[in-house]
Amino acid sequence: MIMRIANLLLVAAVFLAPVPIALATLGDARFVWLNYGIWLSAVVSFVLFLDYYLLYKRGKKIDFPLLAETPKGRVAVFVPTFNEDPQMVVDTLRSIKAALKDRGDIYLLDDSTKPEIVSALKTSCEQMGEKYVHREDRRGFKAGALNYGLSLISDRYEFLAIFDADQRPLNGFFEEAPAHFRDPRVAFVQLPQLYKDTRSEVAKAARYQQEPFLRNIMRGRTFRSAFFLGSGAVFRVKVLKEVGGFEENVITEDVATSIKILARGYTSLYVDTPLIWHGEAPLDVVAYRIQQNRWSFGYFQSLGMILKGKLNLAQFFDYFTGFLYWFKKGALTLFELLGPVVYLMLGAAFIVIDPLIYALAYVPYMLVSIAVFMSTVKHAEYGVKGFLYHQAVEYLAFPAIFSAFLAWLLQRKKPFRVTPKKTGKRNIKPLLLHSLILAILTLLAAMGIYKYLYFEMDPREAGATIVNIFWALYQAFFIAVGIAMALAPIQEEEPLIAGSQPLL
């Protein structure tokens, strides 16, 4: 109960903190919502950064033993698929088999609806001697398939590993992951996936975006709030059965299932050893948005569980900031975009603050936070390019995350959409909104500059104009980079082995 109250106080603190600032800087009464939204965005940014930095510090201290007793428990491996390229699926099965050796069995959980794919996969599984499981209905989507598989396996298996159709474990995966289960409180171990396919700029950006998350956030969450990333993890079967399997009521079962497990007092690990490769990053902006839309929608849906689940304050903080991240990248980004538009177009002073105070407070904060952030990703493959791509790609995802937010608010159900793979398209259509925003921001910034140069202004007005021009250009810059990324050419895929026979 006390735990719950502390958690709720934290939520209240985040949403109430901007209120006094908003009251103190109240301007045009029509835009009081924008005033609050902008300050909320600043508070949320700060909270996100604080959690990020604390996790970074914590993650640096976490290390795992290098030596472990040979794990003995048998492993069941689930590969859920839905209408995916059979060749890719079979290649994945082969690589799992090679890494698994004789330590367990592979179950292909196929929900495919296309008959030719179903028969191709069935035949391949029979040839390879792997277990083929097919469902006619797609109840519960991926989580449903996993639960169905879970109901089929007996207690012979101590561990359950889950891979997506495009993930390939390396030799050593089944030695590394099960070795971390010596502590009986450990319910699952998550390993990172390396994106192999970064043939497009969007894919590269998606990979950069993962770096701070995988190298710092997840590391810091180890033994506290590490969550299941949907695949590439090994579970203790007993615990999964105890919590009633994977959560089917949300579109992405990962976060919800993790919370369910952690709320029972178990713990979870993230072991940052790259033992899974070949995963494909979304190649174009459409695929990327489908992915981000699904992830954010799943996370929004999990908010109830985060609030209700018996998480301690630290765990709650981590999960709640996860929610705040999607909230910021969707809804709050809208406020940030509207801010300069409202001021430069309508001249409405929605925030009244001495520009000098604003600049003196905000500029050092921004510089310091960027500097600290860059220092935290020094050990990752990131750099200035990573920062640029990361920011830009988040702007590209903004409409998808915002629509997920609206759908969640309106309690709409969404079907599980698999991120499209292999093919990418360069298309201006999905970029129309961004082009429009870019045009508006640039135009307004230009008008603002013109006004600043050729019209008489009092110092406060001049300061406010400069601040808004800055924000308009800042956002326009990243949006422009995002558009350029989405329109950049996509490389052809080169087969790893020339002349390999396609399955279909």
Add this chain to the structure above:
Amino acid sequence: MKAVMLTALKSDVGASTLALMLAKALAERGNRVTLVDMDVAGYISSIANIRVNGLLARSVDDEKLGNGYVGKIGRIQVVKLLGDGMRFFDDVEKLRRNPDQLTKLVAEYTAVSSDSDYVVIDVAPCFLDLILKSPFISYWLISPASFRIYVTDDKRPSITATVSFIRRVEGGFAAGQPFVVVINKAQNLEKPIAKELSEETESTNLLTIPFTPQLFHFSGDLGELPVFDQIKTLAHLLTIPPVVEITHYSDEKIVPNKKVNSALITDKSTLLMVPPERRDTNTLSTLLARLSYGREMVIIKSPFKERRFHINEFIMSPRYNFLRFKVRNINDVYKLAKRFGEEVLRIVANKTRPVVVLINEAELGPESTCCDVITQRREFWKTFLAHLSENAPALHTILVCEDIAGRCSPLVDIFEAVVKL
């Protein structure tokens, strides 16, 4: 002319120093002494300032022999027979195929050493197996070497290996036999071992020399080299005709029989060489058990090879594999070795008298492009062992090493035991 051979089953036990000391003791008694360097490392030759190739290499290369391979330390004549490193193996093989060269070599050797009263031969520990098999070396061993000195240190594996070697090759211990066992550098000789050994050797074949740290500062000047009382006694014994004048040996006793050929004992303490057809896990387990002398084995292996021993088996995390490839400089090598050492100490902490078995070197040692390949591995394993012996002095370590491209050779002198696959 009497020949005395000094050898050890383990390097670094002081055999070469004792050979030099014995030569000095014999010379001080007014004898003409020749010291023959049959150690590939060429320690004695280097003290004698011999810079050219040894007699073996020169004969094989068909060089003009000259007399550059003969030098002097004080009054002692030094003959560099081996001492040119690893080419020794090829040289012996060539010699085997070319009896003319062997004849020439023996003639040359006899000529330089024949007018000495004593020939003291310092035989490299790592080549005992070859020495026993090769007609070239058994020439020295069987015919003229009338007295043999087996040097060991006070570590149990090294003593046990020596004892079992002597049982096999000499046919056991008996008073009056032409050999002695010298326990050199004895500082914390466990009493039971000494007792066992002295019972075994009926005391007559045993000498114990205490650890003398001053010897580490030995500059190579013969005048500075102290001669221990025990060595003086030995020199005295050697000059008494009845004790040493053993004239006949049966070949069977010297040359190991075929049964032990699969696992020949060589090198520092014990180097088992397992032939390819016997590299299965069972054979390896048996050999390792033999090497562990009944102590508890703790197996540390890489996760990538399927070898299951079903006893105290620990795997290195695949994460470690990333670490060992990511070593950036020699400092990282030291850090990684210490980290590895700590992990090993952690898992053996609650074990009584454990033996750590590392399988296998190629998958456990550092593997980066940061530094010289041999240096980084030698430094790594040295640091690792130093870390272990600092924190757990009683811990024993066996390295299993897949001998690809001579990987293992630079490491054999570091470990107490190496199993070469």
